[in-house]
Amino acid sequence: MRVRVQFSKIGSSRFLGHLDVMRYFQKAFRRAELPLAFSEGYHPHPLLSFAQPLSLSYTSTGEYFDMELTEDVYPHIIRDRLNAVMCDEIKVKRVTWLPDYQPNVKKITGMALITGAAYLISLKEEPEGFEQILRNFYAESSYKIEKTTKTGTRECDLRAGVHGIAIYQNGSVERLGDDETFVVLDKDILDAKYEANCFGDRALIVFLDAGSEQNIPAELFLKGVFTYAGLDSIPERTIHRIDLLGDFENNKKVPLWMIEL
Amino acid sequence: MSRRRLFLPDEVLLSVEKPARYIGGEVNMVKKNKRSVDIRFCMCFPDVYEVGMSHLGIQILYDMFNRREDTYCERVYSPWVDLDKIMREKHIPLFSLETQSPIKEFDFLGITLQYEMCYTNILQVLDLSGIPLRSKDRGEDDPIVVGGGPCSYNPEPIADFFDFFYIGEGETSYDDVLDLYKENKKEGGTRADYLRKLSHVPGMYVPSLYDVTYNEDGTIASFTPKYEDVPKTVQKMVVTDLSNTVYPEKPVVPFLQVIQDRVTLEIQRGCIRGCRFCQAGMIYRPIRERDVNWLKDMADKMLTSTGHEEITLSSLSSSDYSCLKDLVYYLIDTYGEKFVNVALPSLRIDAFSLDVMKKVQDVNKSSITFAPEAGTQRMRNVINKGLTVEDILGGAGKAFRGGWNKVKLYFMLGLPSERDEDAVGIAELAEQITEEYYKIPKEQRHGKVSVTVSTSYFIPKPFTPFQWARMATKDEFITHQKLVKSSIQAQLNHKSISYQWHDSDTSVMEGIFARGDRKLCDVIEEAYKAGCIYDAWTEYFKFDVWKEIMDRHGITIDFYNTRERGKDEILPWDFIDIGVSKKFLWREYERSQRAEITPNCRRKCSGCGAAKFGCGVCVEPRDEFGTSLCYDGMDTGVNG
Numbered sequence: 001m002r003v004r005v006q007f008s009k010i011g012s013s014r015f016l017g018h019l020d021v022m023r024y025f026q027k028a029f030r031r032a033e034l035p036l037a038f039s040e041g042y043h044p045h046p047l048l049s050f051a052q053p054l055s056l057s058y059t060s061t062g063e064y065f066d067m068e069l070t071e072d073v074y075p076h077i078i079r080d081r082l083n084a085v086m087c088d089e090i091k092v093k094r095v096t097w098l099p100d101y102q103p104n105v106k107k108i109t110g111m112a113l114i115t116g117a118a119y120l121i122s123l124k125e126e127p128e129g130f131e132q133i134l135r136n137f138y139a140e141s142s143y144k145i146e147k148t149t150k151t152g153t154r155e156c157d158l159r160a161g162v163h164g165i166a167i168y169q170n171g172s173v174e175r176l177g178d179d180e181t182f183v184v185l186d187k188d189i190l191d192a193k194y195e196a197n198c199f200g201d202r203a204l205i206v207f208l209d210a211g212s213e214q215n216i217p218a219e220l221f222l223k224g225v226f227t228y229a230g231l232d233s234i235p236e237r238t239i240h241r242i243d244l245l246g247d248f249e250n251n252k253k254v255p256l257w258m259i260e261l
Numbered sequence: 262m263s264r265r266r267l268f269l270p271d272e273v274l275l276s277v278e279k280p281a282r283y284i285g286g287e288v289n290m291v292k293k294n295k296r297s298v299d300i301r302f303c304m305c306f307p308d309v310y311e312v313g314m315s316h317l318g319i320q321i322l323y324d325m326f327n328r329r330e331d332t333y334c335e336r337v338y339s340p341w342v343d344l345d346k347i348m349r350e351k352h353i354p355l356f357s358l359e360t361q362s363p364i365k366e367f368d369f370l371g372i373t374l375q376y377e378m379c380y381t382n383i384l385q386v387l388d389l390s391g392i393p394l395r396s397k398d399r400g401e402d403d404p405i406v407v408g409g410g411p412c413s414y415n416p417e418p419i420a421d422f423f424d425f426f427y428i429g430e431g432e433t434s435y436d437d438v439l440d441l442y443k444e445n446k447k448e449g450g451t452r453a454d455y456l457r458k459l460s461h462v463p464g465m466y467v468p469s470l471y472d473v474t475y476n477e478d479g480t481i482a483s484f485t486p487k488y489e490d491v492p493k494t495v496q497k498m499v500v501t502d503l504s505n506t507v508y509p510e511k512p513v514v515p516f517l518q519v520i521q522d523r524v525t526l527e528i529q530r531g532c533i534r535g536c537r538f539c540q541a542g543m544i545y546r547p548i549r550e551r552d553v554n555w556l557k558d559m560a561d562k563m564l565t566s567t568g569h570e571e572i573t574l575s576s577l578s579s580s581d582y583s584c585l586k587d588l589v590y591y592l593i594d595t596y597g598e599k600f601v602n603v604a605l606p607s608l609r610i611d612a613f614s615l616d617v618m619k620k621v622q623d624v625n626k627s628s629i630t631f632a633p634e635a636g637t638q639r640m641r642n643v644i645n646k647g648l649t650v651e652d653i654l655g656g657a658g659k660a661f662r663g664g665w666n667k668v669k670l671y672f673m674l675g676l677p678s679e680r681d682e683d684a685v686g687i688a689e690l691a692e693q694i695t696e697e698y699y700k701i702p703k704e705q706r707h708g709k710v711s712v713t714v715s716t717s718y719f720i721p722k723p724f725t726p727f728q729w730a731r732m733a734t735k736d737e738f739i740t741h742q743k744l745v746k747s748s749i750q751a752q753l754n755h756k757s758i759s760y761q762w763h764d765s766d767t768s769v770m771e772g773i774f775a776r777g778d779r780k781l782c783d784v785i786e787e788a789y790k791a792g793c794i795y796d797a798w799t800e801y802f803k804f805d806v807w808k809e810i811m812d813r814h815g816i817t818i819d820f821y822n823t824r825e826r827g828k829d830e831i832l833p834w835d836f837i838d839i840g841v842s843k844k845f846l847w848r849e850y851e852r853s854q855r856a857e858i859t860p861n862c863r864r865k866c867s868g869c870g871a872a873k874f875g876c877g878v879c880v881e882p883r884d885e886f887g888t889s890l891c892y893d894g895m896d897t898g899v900n901g
Contacts, residue, residue: 013268013516015280020516027288027514030599042623044600057275062876085568087288089265238271 001069002098003078006257008061009054010195013089018053023091025065030087034078037068049117051111051256052210052243055217061192062243064256066098094257108261113246116163116253117210118184119218122198124236131176131230134165134204138177145224158224161216163253164207168193173205182207183254184243196240210244264480267359267471269344269353277343281517282310285358288514289566291327291334295360299331299443302369303357303404305337305602306384308797313522314336314513317575318410319373322431326508332439335359335367336513339382340389342795348389355389364390368442370404372423374412376768377774378797382410384789385423394786396469401452405442413466414497414544415723417776417833418785424456427497429464430530432506460491464498467491471836473779479820481778482830497544497839501876503530504552508559511566523571523604524563526556532577533862533878535869537645537853538634538673540722543841546869548862549877553584557591564601572596573604580609581863583891589617597621607632609895610655610656615663625707628667629660635676636686642856643678645849653690658697662705668694668712673719674741674762675733676855684741686715688748688758695754712758716745718768722775723834724841726849730759732772732822738765766804772795773811773821778833782813788815842870863892865868 026046029036038044051064064131069078075095082092094181101107114126127133137143139239164178174190185208208216218239228232245253246261267274267284276278304323306313312813313319319336326334335357347353354363364370370392372383384394384548393405399406407486408416409427416426423684427438427880438459445455460467474482486493500506509842527663531548533858560572572592579585592603603621607630608614618627629735633648635641641648657668672687718738720822721727733741742762749758774781787810793803811817826832828847835843845868852859859867865887873880 012265012284012286015267015274015284016516017279017281020281020518023518024288024516026570030568030570030601031288031565033565038600056280057271085288087286087290135318 001072002066002100003069003075004064004066004083004096004097004098004101005078005092006096006255007063007065007090007092008059008195009063009090010061011089011197013087014057014059014197016090017056018050021063021090022048022130023052028082028086028188029067032081034073034077034081035069035071036148037070042124050110052114052117055219055239055243058218058239059196060241061188061195062241062255063095066162078253088215095162096257096260098260101240111259112212113256113259114211115209115213115247116182116207117190117218118182118207118242118245118246119221120168120189120192120240121204121218122200122202122238122240123204123234124142124199126202127226127229127231127235131167133225134167134176137225137228138162138165143224143228143242144226145220147220155212158216158221161209161214162206162221163209164205166205168203168205170201178207178219181251181253183247183248183258184245185255188243188255192240192242198240199236199238199240205242263863266361268356268363269705273344273347273351273353276347278341279517281308282338282341283344283358285361285604287516288568289511290513291323291360291361293327293333295333295362298333299446300329300333300369301367302326302332302334302439302440303364303367304334304336304370305370305372306336306375307372307379307386307388308339308795309341310338310515311517311519314515314517314519316373316375317525317527318431320509320512320823322371322435323513324511324785325432325435325507326439328507329436330437331443333359337364337386339385339795342801343388343884345385345794352758354391355386359400359653364404365392365402367404368605370406371407372406374410374416374419374466376797377412377418377771378802380774380785381789381793381796383393383419383422384786385794388789395421397421399424399452403452405455407453411540411544412774414540414837414839415466415777415834416466416774417779418774418781421782422786423468424452425459426466426468427464427498428466428495430500431498431509432462432500433498434462438465457488457491463496466495468779475780479780481833484831484833484836487583494836494838495774497837499840499874499876500530500549501874502556503527503549510559510562512563513569519572522568523573524569525573526558526560526563526577527551527575528556528579528582528585531877533581534635534647535849535859535861535867537643537646537726537849538676538719538722539577539594543724543846543869545577546839546841546862546871547874547877547879547894548581550582550584553588556588560592561595564596570600571602571604574606575577576606578616579606580895581893583893586613591618593620598869603706610660612659615659619663624664627665627713628713629657629665630669630671631656632671633690634671634673635683636672636688636690637683638678639856640676640683640686644673644676644854645858646852647858647861650690650693654693654697657694658700660697661701661710665708666698666707668710670694670712670714672714672716674716674745675719677719677721677727677730677740679733679741681741681744684744685748687716687745691749691758692752692754695757699754710754710757713761714749714758715761716742716743718765718773720768720772723832724837724839724846726846728776728846729826729828731825731831734818734823735765735769738768764799764802767796767799767802769818769822770802770804770807773816775819776833777821780814780816784810784816787814840869840871840874845869863889 047068049066079095147156168173243255248254408423413426529550531545
């Protein structure tokens with residue numbers, strides 16, 4: 001049986017690296033006595049596939065991995081058994097059933113599905129007229145920046161990678177610009193706001209391209225917008241990943257837990 | 262849910278290597294309200310997190326202290342050099358992992374002393390915590406600083422930095438130590454009052470209550486208590502029933518990959534073998550086994566509570582554990598199908614060990630380890646290591662026929678009375694092992710044989726028969742190390758043998774600390790202030806700095822290391838009573854000079870003195886020849 005697990009990584013666990021989180025879950029499965037499927041060979045390893053690594057110091061309520069079990073277990077039982085043996089700052093949020101792999105069909109794991117990510121960003125001090133800057137930025141048809149990756153520096157259109165900008169304040173979400181391709185539940189945004197380490201009751205929400213095709217890290221977005229506004233330094237900030245999304249029908253992107261692939 | 266606040270700001274955590282070392286919050290970490298306990302105890306391993314978290318002793322004490330409702334025990338480790346620098350620049354005090362609060366707020370700071378080369382790290386921990394380095398400079402608001410562990414069997418080089426030392430096994434008397442603290446506090450007693458009362462508790466050594474005077478040649482003239490009520494000798498504490506004591510059923514599970522990332526089952530404490538160089542073999546006498554069913558139950562509980570993928574057995578000589586087969590087969594049969602790896606300890610090579618090794622290891626990748634410790638039979642008799650050439654070649658031959666082709670050999674150089682032929686003997690033994698391999702018909706061999714020889718330098722330790730012996734000089738070490746190397750190269754099968762050796766400067770320094778006295782406190786403090794920390798890490802060990810400071814203080818390598826001590830000399834650690842008598846150790850020293858071997862504890866009691874604890878091998882039933890009925894007839898211990 002295959003399941004997809006959505007988990008949160010909050011509080012001090014924001015300083016755990018990706019490998020440490022993977023090790024943490026491997027031990028958690030044993031404590032929860034879940035019938036995990038192992039690979040063949042002399043050094044068997046559990047059949048787990050983690051989605052996009054989270055940058056150190058980011059918190060998140062939208063982390064994912066897919067796993068295989070040798071026996072059928074109800075998703076809510078998997079969730080409860082794991083949460084009973086985990087530490088407070090890494091908890092399972094949702095577990096969903098996935099269809100079994102079909103023979104002779106290419107295996108798609110959570111990682112390959114990702115095309116978008118939603119972030120919640122809290123700035124210690126917001127620059128003057130920041131909302132207007134964001135509105136202006138979103139109104140542009142294109143905004144070219146230099147993007148440095150492992151393979152070198154190349155030009156990329158930052159604006160094209162941004163699909164929505166909103167401001168959270170006092171429990172409500174005001175959209176400054178939105179192409180309506182990202183489907184993120186308000187409930188999940190509120191939940192993220194509660195779990196994130198924010199400086200106050202106000203935060204910025206952005207929907208960005210993510211995954212292997214075009215990836216806009218939250219830091220890159222911030223840097224781009226500040227450069228666009230002619231501001232030099234980005235103030236102290238915390239960044240929280242609200243969710244990871246994948247392509248759905250009608251050009252929509254939805255959180256990975258809604259996708260049964 | 263209340264949020265844990267981290268002590269270090271995010272920008273600091275993001276600028277250091279592996280910030281997870283400093284955040285705590287691990288699975289099975291004990292959570293209590295620090296304001297609702299009477300005693301806050303901070304347990305410290307003075308090395309980096311990944312090293313400290315691998316240590317079983319701290320897990321035992323952490324669990325034991327936290328079973329007390331009135332006590333909250335937390336942990337702290339040495340900040341790595343990158344964070345150390347930032348903490349000094351920004352004046353950030355050292356803090357505990359659990360509640361992320363300053364060490365200075367605690368009632369106790371307990372420091373485990375596992376190896377001598379951590380001494381400057383102790384000062385680092387005190388200094389970063391804002392606790393005065395010397396006991397005499399501490400006030401009523403400073404934590405009580407206590408030391409324990411193997412190096413506390415000669416605490417004198419660090420005596421001035423500790424308020425007291427706990428000598429012996431921690432499970433027995435900490436309740437008395439903590440109860441007395443509460444009682445003293447309730448009565449409005451001072452720090453000095455507490456330490457004075459504590460000196461009456463067996464096992465507790467309060468260095469400030471003793472005066473040391475010296476002869477002109479630097480040896481000790483007298484070591485006397487300052488007051489009549491303070492005992493002259495301090496008795497080592499011993500757990501008499503190891504199957505009826507505390508053990509951590511829920512050890513803390515680190516997020517980071519630590520050195521020992523697994524469940525550790527301590528199957529027995531102590532050793533019957535009596536190797537003359539081995540301090541652990543003497544200070545943990547007598548050998549005491551844990552009940553096999555108790556161990557099986559503990560294995561189940563610990564694997565369930567941690568989720569570790571591996572379990573290992575810990576002891577000084579596992580082959581001597583009487584129920585080893587039962588335990589190992591149980592673990593393999595029960596956990597093999599759950600993909601839990603059983604990591605085998607060093608075992609004597611026989612049919613049993615080869616069988617279990619085949620079950621749990623990849624024969625093509627694993628190696629067979631022997632620790633003959635010395636290259637010739639005479640030298641092995643001097644150190645009372647019963648292993649013979651026949652044992653080694655026989656064991657290697659069995660392993661080779663079983664499919665193994667890699668052998669590791671461990672030796673010491675610079676042993677008392679060592680001659681050139683003993684160094685050459687190391688090379689010859691390695692050669693004989695390769696020849697043993699080529700005796701197997703070609704079609705039955707599995708590729709080429711590979712023998713790895715490692716040598717470390719012998720360091721005489723307190724409470725061993727060699728506590729009086731001279732330690733070799735650096736030049737002697739290097740001469741023999743080169744001799745081993747050239748002898749290997751001159752042999753026919755030199756291409757199958759690789760040779761590794763230890764750093765000699767570190768061994769020289771370790772030798773000085775091991776048998777040092779209180780005069781070294783000044784040197785250690787000055788070296789620390791000159792920037793020495795993490796001396797156990799070769800890349801940070803600055804021998805030239807140490808040498809310069811020792812020279813300035815008139816501390817010579819000859820006095821501490823190279824000089825042979827006299828029978829009647831007062832040794833700095835003589836005030837500790839480990840059960841094993843000085844008379845027995847001297848007798849063993851004399852036997853070593855005649856290359857006479859002494860039988861192990863099960864075969865025949867040699868009257869070392871540990872029988873006064875009335876437990877373990879000392880109370881096993883014996884036949885009319887004085888041999889224990891538990892004896893397996895093997896005159897050799899583990900092969901490595």
